[in-house]
Each structure stands twice: as C-alpha cells, then as structure tokens.
Amino acid sequence: VKVPAFFPAMGPPNGAAKPMASAGAAAGAAAAAAAATAALMARYMRAVRVPKLVCSEDAEDLQQLLLDEAGAALREPYWPHILHWHWTLSSFLAAVRAAPLPPSFRRSSEEQLLVLRDGGTVGLDWWGAVPVPTPAGGSIDSRPVALVLPGMANSSLSWYIRRCMERFARAGFRPVALNYRGVEHMPITSPRLGCADTWKDLPEVLAAVRAVMGSASARIVAVGFSMGGTILAKYLGEMRGASGIEAAVIISPPLSYPAHQQELENRPVLSFAMALPLKLWLWSKRAQLAEHLPEIKMSKILRSTSLLELAGTFLVCQGYADVSAYFRENDPEPVLQYIETPMLIVAATDDPLAFPIPREAICRNPKLLLAETDGGGHLGWAGWTAASMGATMAGPSWADSMAARFLDFHLHRSRSRARLKARL
DSSP states (O other): OOOOOOOHHHHHHHHHHHHHHHHHHHHHHHHHHHHHHHHHHHHHTTTTTOOOEEEEEOOOHHHHHHSSGHHHHHHOOBOTTOOOOOOHHHHHHHHHHHHOOOGGGGEEEEEEEETTSSSOOOEEESSSOOOOOOSSSSSSSOEEEEEEEOOOOOOTBBBBHHHHHHHHHHTEEEEEEEEOTTTTOOOSSOOOOOOOOGGGGHHHHHHHHHHHTOOTTTEEEEEEEEHHHHHHHHHHHHHHGGSOOOOOEEESSOHHHHHHHHHHHHHHHHHHHHHHHHHHHHHHHHHHHHHTTTTTOOHHHHHOOSSHHHHHHHHHHGOOOHHHHHHHOOOOGGGGGOSOOOOOEEEETTOGOOOOOOOOHHHHHEEEEEEEEEOTTTTOBBEOOOOOOOOOTTTTTTHHHHHHHHHHHHHHHHHHHHHHHHHO
C-alpha cells in the first residue's frame, strides 16, 4: 500500500513544536526569575540607608561623635546581609544565634556565681577569667568593664552574646555577661525568675563587679540586648546620676512596655513562637520550680498559646497583680527623661518587638541618641559596611561594632574632661 506523500510531510512540524514549547517555557521561567530577583534587590536596596538619628536639639557630644572616627558608622549607609531583605528572616537568624552553645565551648570565659540578698542566684561570666586582685587590693587588669545584659531567656552561652563579648574584648574592654536568675544553666534558688524586673538586681551586681575588680572606682559601661536593653534603660532612669555606669548602649529594646504588650496581643503568631523557647526553659527547670514556686502549674505552662498567657502563669507568683501590672511597673519610658548617662539606642524601623519607639521622650533628654536603620529586624544586624563584610551567622555585627565605638568614645571624652578639670 502506498502511503500518501502528505503524511510524512506533516510529521516534522509536529515534532518541532515540542522543542519550541520547551524553549518558550524556559524563556518564561528565566524572565520570571529575573523579575523576582529584581524585586528582591529593589526591596533590599530600600534598606541600604544612612541610619536616622533622633535626639534632642542640644544633645551633648553628638557633633563630636559624628566628626570622630567612632561615629563613622552613623555617617555611612548600613548594608544588611543579602539574606536579611525582610525582618522575618533577619529576626529568625538572630533567634538562631541566640541558641545556647554547649558549656564545653565556653573555654574563653569563667563564670562566677553571685547569691543575692533575697537568696536568688545570678552569674557573672567573665571573658577570659575572673580578675585576680593584687596584694594591695586592686586588680592587675585596668581595662574598663563592659557589662553585657542578654535578651529574654538568653545567657552568656548564647552565640550572639559570646560574639559581642569577643568584639568588646578586642576593643579594649573587660567584658562580663550577667546571667539572670534561673536562665539556661543558672539554678533557681528563690521565688523570683529572671525577667524585666532584673533592673532591681543591678545595684548588687555592680557592687560585686567592683569588688572583683578591687576598686570602688572601677570604670563600668554597659550594653543591653532586647529585654536586657529594657532592664538597662529602666535602671539608669531610676538611679539617675547614681547608676555607677559611665555610658550605655541598648540594642532592639522595647522602651514603651505597655505598648509592647499590646503589640504582642496584636501578633498572636509571633507571640506563640516567642513562647516556645520559654516553655522549654521552664520545663527543664520543673523540679526547681516545684521547690521554690509550687504555685506554678506545669500543665498551664504547656497549654499556653501565647507569650502573655505563659507569663501570666508565673508573674502573679512574683508579686504582680496581673500581666499588665508587670508591663506597667517595669516600663522604662516614664523615666527616660531622668537618665544622666550617655546612652545610644540602636533600633530598626522593621522591628515589631521594639515598636513603638518613644521618640518624643528621647528628644527631651540630651543624653540620649537613637540610631535607627531601615532594616535589621530584631537583633538582626548581621551585615557589612563599606569597611568590612560579615557572614550571616559568624560575621561581625554592625550593632556590636557601633556599641563598642560609642562606649569607647565616651570613655575617652570623660577621661579628657577629668584631665582638663584637674588642670583648672
């Protein structure tokens, strides 16, 4: 049977349609990938901005800071890491860096336990080793002490705290991290747990630091992260000119605490996620809780669906009428006007946990300076500047470097003023 000629003639066009369709799909996919990349880069570049500075019109030393090398990072754009194009990513990676390292990795520091007057126990983890006093009663180490206050449920074992301590040691400080009551490896020895009211423990902690340094006039600066920044700001405002701290930096701090509570209520998913590590912490301390805080029911802790609900299970046992009373009584905003210590506030506009920032209160105190970046999320400043690039996890933190420079600048300023006063 002879096959008609038009059948084979129709074959090749049908066969050629498949590669043409594949080429079209590949071109479409490439165009979509290019569009997505362009959108991500546009979103990323919106965060590359010089930090916004908020302060009083007569802010002391601000002009000198900006002219000094220490203020270079405030004059240049902040370049976030390429993966930090959204606050959820930068905050998530910051949470990963908050995970505790195994105690065997803590060979670069030595911890000293401190029993407070009410029986509670905190830890002072000294970078390197606990200072050794001289026979005359002083210390062979004359470096200024940098007290580091970790965030909620974090400790000196957290990766970001150890990285901060290492950065401060390279800057010429003597870093020591405060481990709150019952946090991580700390034992629970009283009915109080480490939370935002730890500012009440700081007078005893600072006295212990000076005793270890062997001098009542030991120079001390401080840096606080997240809740640690709230603690530090509240302490400085309450103590006014008697804080014993020469300069301070607070990073990603909630400063309007009742509004911070409201923000947590408005973000149930975020509040639920924040409660998870606290549940693990309290579960690991269940035997000690049963001894010192028998009113706390572990079943209620495990059933809680938000950070605020979880906090309500133990804050009443610590003397608070309810969760709202806890946020009101430890709110630093009303006392920001009384702070007499130079303090840098580092925040990001896309950080929901630091929202809202009390800019009006900051502007009323010439001792305060707010440096606000467009990106960074919550404690997520792993990135690079024009001078140095950092990796997502292990690289230097822009906030740590800015803190070290700010504190060093103010120590040198106060030392110069002391010399000038002595000459006069």
